[in-house]
Amino acid sequence: MRVVTFSNQKGGVAKTTSTYCFAAVLKSLGHRVLVIDMDPQMNVTLISKVPEDDLPRIYQVMVGEAEFPEAIRELEQFDIVPGSILMSSADKTFPEKNRNRLLKLALEKISDRYDYVVIDTPPSMGLLTVNAFAATNDLIIPAKAEILALSGIKQIYDLIREIKKKTNPDICIRGILFTQFTSRTNISSTMMEMATSMSEIIHAPIFETKIRSTVKVQEAQAYRESLFDMFPSSTAAEDYKAFVKEYLEVISNG
Numbered sequence: 001m002r003v004v005t006f007s008n009q010k011g012g013v014a015k016t017t018s019t020y021c022f023a024a025v026l027k028s029l030g031h032r033v034l035v036i037d038m039d040p041q042m043n044v045t046l047i048s049k050v051p052e053d054d055l056p057r058i059y060q061v062m063v064g065e066a067e068f069p070e071a072i073r074e075l076e077q078f079d080i081v082p083g084s085i086l087m088s089s090a091d092k093t094f095p096e097k098n099r100n101r102l103l104k105l106a107l108e109k110i111s112d113r114y115d116y117v118v119i120d121t122p123p124s125m126g127l128l129t130v131n132a133f134a135a136t137n138d139l140i141i142p143a144k145a146e147i148l149a150l151s152g153i154k155q156i157y158d159l160i161r162e163i164k165k166k167t168n169p170d171i172c173i174r175g176i177l178f179t180q181f182t183s184r185t186n187i188s189s190t191m192m193e194m195a196t197s198m199s200e201i202i203h204a205p206i207f208e209t210k211i212r213s214t215v216k217v218q219e220a221q222a223y224r225e226s227l228f229d230m231f232p233s234s235t236a237a238e239d240y241k242a243f244v245k246e247y248l249e250v251i252s253n254g
Ligand SMILES: Nc1ncnc2c1ncn2[C@@H]1O[C@H](COP(=O)(O)OP(=O)(O)OP(=O)(O)O)[C@@H](O)[C@H]1O
Pocket: 010, 011, 012, 013, 014, 015, 016, 017, 018, 039, 041, 043, 121, 122, 123, 179, 180, 181, 211, 212, 213, 214, 215, 217, 218, 221, 236
């Protein structure tokens, strides 16, 4: 089982969109895929059309009120453990013992069941993201090619260094994924130069694949439909398929 996390404390950089699309493509290639929604905003849960029910969600797993299998919903596009608004009280309600490793410990019990676990995280570097990082093999940092989105990347790097030392020596920053990309603007080329120097600072590459900006992404999400069903030949659908291919090549090289 390999755990892949999309994280950036900057909001609106396509963490959720990338989690959804990456997981959907992996599943379509025949892998066993579980999505975990660690964000109290529950966006990946919402766009995945998880049915309303009273079954346990990620919060109950984290506080030890439920086991992972009870919280899994098997959807067409992938399996998912839905998010919960209760996650916003994590600082107060998560137990003290193994506080930073609750997710990692819970996942260990289902490690035979999935090939990939894909985690969506909130736009912050708090306890929820720390739990995700403690369980992560591959961190992918989605970023918009604009100055503010890039400024947070150094902070992620500092947190990763700490996590690597204290809780999870296995975590690897696989790279920066440019999203909502429009290559024709001047800003983008200037930002690409900045991003290249940033990539040197964090010792991680920029993925060659860039996810182009298209309104089809928002449309599919508004209908809570899969981009790959609704707009299979859209640029973003093509780009996410290319990105998964690139990711699989990267990890096969170790
Ligand atoms: N390739 C794209 N083209 C156009 N719009 C996109 C693309 N990717 C994402 N978006 C849109 O950008 C917005 C932010 O995306 P998303 O919710 O995935 O970001 P996020 O990083 O998860 O945000 P948050 O920090 O709030 O969790 C959404 O409205 C989404 O539909």
